[in-house]
Amino acid sequence: MKFLFYFLVFPGFLFSSFSGLLSSWIDRKITARLQYRVGPRWYQNFIDIAKLIYKEVIIPENANSSFIIMPFLGLISSILVATILGVGILGYSFVGDVIVILYLLLLISVSYIFGAVASSNPIASLGASREMKLVLSYELPFIISLITIIIKTRSLQLADILKFQNYFKSNIFSFSGFFAFLVGFICIHAKLGLVPFDVSEAEQEIMGGILIEHSGFLLAINKLIKSILFYSLNLFLIVLFLGKDLSFIFLLFKYLIILVLFILVKNANPRLRIDQIIKFFWGPIFILAILSLLLTLFGY
């Protein structure tokens, strides 16, 4: 019963989708203000989702069943990520939940890829192949930056990572932690599919890419996954790197800072090609990740 409450209401589904949609609104609003526009009202994203749920769902003729199943798989795993993170901040955690989160995050990308391929649309499969290459490029540096934190705090548990940072200082305020933060920030930027890395659903060239055939509530679920991820990955960065004092005011403050950083990077950059992305992640970012790992091993 308690777990169901965690999953469905407080750190889970309702809370994370609410704060995720609100964060997406902050994203749209700041983007609009940066372009000297006014921007949408604060409940715009909620209306969008509600409207999409009421619309007709079109299932392509050659699509198979995973076209419908995969968005739900992605939704469940994104809610699980939000739940595990929220419960970890509240103090309940189990050994290895960092690895479970890593696995669930990968599962979301897999659900995107399979959902797109199942729609039997050539442009969607183009988007899926781009998403696959994106996953291959960012996953290795992301794992290395996580390993840096794990070695630094000597634990695989979110609660212990937070306890370590409370006892000493936030991970970001050391050399290795700072480099790991840079790597993690950029990898999560790519995981969210924000602008320099949004090749998989580039609207101007491949018309929505992986989402091209989704309509009605399937599209609503995909938008919801994006929003929940936007919220929970921000929280993940805070837990890993800025976990010194997580009282409500400080948590909100840190959350907003990370959010605005994401939005500014998103607005300042043009879209990269997929080969440029792979070179970027396997070159400079990988070297930075290895550097942070070595610095941790020498104790900096």
Next chain:
Amino acid sequence: MNLKLLTKSIWVFHAACSPCNNCDIEILDLLTPRHDVERFGIVLVGSVRHADALLVTGVPNYKTKDRILQLYKQASQPCLVIAVGSCACGRIMFRESYNSPCDLDKIIPVDIYVPGCPPKPEAMIAGIVKLIKKVNENRK
């Protein structure tokens, strides 16, 4: 179907039906800082499957006639159709032309007409306001 929600977040698909591109430039003007229509939740989307409204510009000819019908069938219902520009409204000087078979509203049902060559962005916003009023009245 809850059309009231639809009028508060209209996602627009830009269906260019052999236009001369003047209307398209004016449509893009709607998204720029001066007439920012994202205030009302209006966004351009890339795929017809996501669209709530088709924004049709230009005169339908023998080639685009079938394609615009196909696009309308691909969109998830309810889908509104907005005819932008005098060409899409009534073919003006191309009415007797050898390559224009029929008006746009003979092919797909058009909900609102925005005349002008090209119509000003203000005219388009006025058209959208009329469309929203019309939808809300039909609902009652």
